[in-house]
Structure formats: structure tokens, C-alpha cells
């Protein structure tokens with residue numbers, strides 16, 4: 001199991017190119033199951049989660065080819081049962097349910113694994129499938145959905161914590177081949193949902209309203225192959241922005257979509273940084289005093305839960321008291337105990353972290369517990385005195401393409417040890 005050594009007290013400067021979005025690429029690859037014709041997806045990041053998805057597609061019978069960032073998937077004949085051994089490794093494998101149900105009218109998947117960020121149900125996905133006429137059975141750790149035919153319907157995907165991103169994706173992918181009109185109310189508005197909708201439209205689907213709370217889908221008889229380029233990864237971009245805020249002297253991100261990062265950029269401006277945006281670039285520089293923040297993670301377009309841990313790493317050394325609440329995953333604070341081991345002063349009250357900024361963190365051996373928490377620990381290490389040893393870095397490899405090389409190219413000193 002690899003570990004990462006982060007040598008602290010380095011300054012970052014320069015330009016870094018942002019990869020394609022993991023959270024877009026995963027459902028888009030799954031959507032290739034909806035047609036027998038080849039689909040060509042470009043700007044697919046090289047990540048272990050993507051590797052798992054491609055393995056699942058191969059196991060389902062797809063021909064999969066990959067040449068650098070371009071993946072071709074041809075799903076001429078597919079089976080409908082995904083193997084537990086792979087599915088359990090990644091929660092996002094649940095998004096093969098929608099396209100398989102749409103195309104084959106049945107699908108079986110193990111109940112999802114993946115990040116340990118609290119209880120992560122899929123009740124809203126299943127509610128959506130049922131509204132389309134599917135029967136849902138949960139048995140021996142598997143969920144099976146089955147429909148003699150799928151009929152369009154009005155479905156609300158509003159849950160206790162807002163909408164559901166993969167749930168919206170799943171229902172949309174099932175509904176594109178359903179008979180008649182489907183209306184998804186309380187749909188997730190995330191840019192990744194829009195990216196998937198654009199890919200489905202390129203395949204011949206009829207979808208309106210993606211990116212709003214109401215998506216309307218007119219079912220079609222069949223879809224065809226298509227080409228698509230995945231949008232830039234706004235969470236990778238946000239993570240580099242926070243790294244640059246923590247210890248940068250001017251860092252520019254390229255191939256990024258600033259419009260997807262409005263809430264993150266606003267927060268960083270409020271925290272005292274100078275942020276400049278251009279069409280596909282963002283530059284962040286120090287601008288005098290850092291300020292504490294009150295931050296609420298909420299569904300898009302608000303501040304993303306996937307950036308909450310990284311912001312905690314920044315605020316841990318920002319003078320004053322910051323208050324960070326996660327309204328999407330209130331239990332997503334595993335990074336707090338590790339940051340405390342590095343000298344942070346953070347108090348947890350339910351889904352809220354009260355952060356008393358300290359002057360300095362000190363390097364320590366820490367344990368990555370989930371994807372974004374591990375990124376937060378690397379960022380904490382960049383500003384710490386001494387060396388931070390981040391263990392279980394397979395979490396970080398699930399979602400960041402060469403994070404160590406990219407940070408090193410900006411001036412960090414990060415070593416990866418094969419253990």
C-alpha cells in the first residue's frame with residue numbers, strides 16, 4: 001500500500017492543468033451501455049475509480065479500449081449482473097443500474113461500497129426506478145431492478161439532504177428509453193448532471209432542463225453511438241486552489257471552467273485571497289491577511305461538500321474562528337481527528353466543525369479515510385513544520401490524477417513510497 005511523504009514549508013508557484021472530471025466521466029462511461037454502437041469519450045482521467053468502472057463494463061460484456069485519455073466503449077451485447085468483487089470497491093458503480101434497466105429492463109448490482117462518509121443510501125434512486133414501473137428487490141446484499149416495460153412518470157428526487165446527483169443520473173439514464181415523458185422534480189443541478197445529459201442528447205436522447213430542478217425527458221426507441229469530451233474536474237481544481245491559498249505565491253489553473261466554481265472562488269475571496277478568472281483559467285494569489293470563514297456545504301450551486309475537508313485544512317491555520325457545516329454529508333469529518341494530530345484546534349458539534357486557527361501545524365503520520373479527507377491531509381502537510389506521512393493513499397488515487405507530480409511541478413516536495 002503506497003504512502004505519501006509531504007515535506008512541509010514549501011511555496012507553490014506556476015501553472016497546473018486540470019484533468020477531466022471523475023464524477024462526470026463515471027456516469028458517462030456507464031451511459032455507453034445504452035447503445036450497441038461505439039461511444040468515444042475523451043478527457044477521461046487516469047484514476048482507480050475510472051479503472052473500476054472500465055473493469056465493470058468489460059465484465060458486463062463491453063469492448064473497452066483506452067488510449068491515453070480517450071476511451072471507446074462498445075456495448076454490443078451485455079449481461080445485466082455486475083460482479084460484487086469490483087462493485088464493492090466503488091459506490092459510483094450503482095450508476096450502471098439506470099442504463100441497464102433502460103436498455104435490458106433489468107439489472108443487478110451489489111449494494112454500493114466506496115467512501116466511508118456516513119450512511120449512503122440509494123433509496124431515492126430506487127424510488128425513481130419504481131416510479132418508472134420497475135420492481136425493486138434487495139436480497140443477499142444485491143439490489144435487483146426489473147421492469148417488463150418502463151413508462152415515463154413524474155418523479156421527485158428530493159431527499160432529506162437535498163437532491164441526489166447519481167440518483168438523478170440513474171433515473172435520467174433509465175428514462176431516456178422509457179415510453180412517454182418523464183419529469184424529474186428536485187433534480188440535482190450539478191454540472192456533472194448537465195455533462196451527462198449533453199452526452200445522452202448527443203446519443204439521440206430528448207432531454208430538457210438539465211442543470212435546473214426540473215428535468216423533462218421524452219423517451220426514444222433507441223440511442224446511437226456518440227463522441228463526447230468530459231468537463232474539467234471542478235473538485236480537483238478547487239483542491240489546487242486551496243493548496244495555492246495555503247502556501248502559494250501565485251498559481252494559475254488552466255483547462256478549468258470558472259463558472260462551475262463560483263461558490264469556491266467566492267469563499268476564497270472572502271478568506272482574503274485574490275482570485276482572477278479568464279475563460280478557462282483561474283489565478284489565485286495571496287492578498288494580505290487571511291480571514292476566517294463561515295461555510296455551509298450544500299448542493300450545487302452552493303459550496304460543495306467535496307471541498308469541505310480541503311477548506312478545513314486552510315482554515316486550520318487561519319487566525320480567528322471558522323465554522324464549517326456539512327449539510328450534505330453531516331458525518332463527513334474524518335479528517336478532523338487527523339488534522340488535530342497535526343496540531344489543529346477543531347471542535348466537532350454534529351455536522352459542524354468549529355475551527356480555532358493555529359499559527360502552525362506540525363507533520364505527523366496520518367491516515368487517509370476517504371478521498372477528499374486524504375486530499376485535505378496532503379494540503380495540511382504542505383503547510384506543516386516537518387514531514388507528514390499520509391497512509392492509505394489509495395483513497396487519493398481514486399480521485400486525483402497524479403496529485404503528487406502536479407503539486408511537485410508547482411514547487412511542493414512530495415514523495416510516494418511503495419510499501
Ligand code: UD1
Nearest residue numbers: 023092120121122123124125159161163164165166328329
Ligand atoms: C455524488 C458525488 C460525490 C459528492 C456527492 C454530493 C459522484 C460519483 N459522487 O455522490 O463526490 O460528494 O454527489 O455532491 O458523482 N441520499 C439519500 N438517498 C439516496 C441518495 C442520496 O438520502 O438515494 C443522500 C446522501 O446520503 C447525501 C445526499 O443525499 O446525504 C446527497 O448524496 P448524492 O448526491 O446522492 O451523492 P452521490 O450522487 O452518491
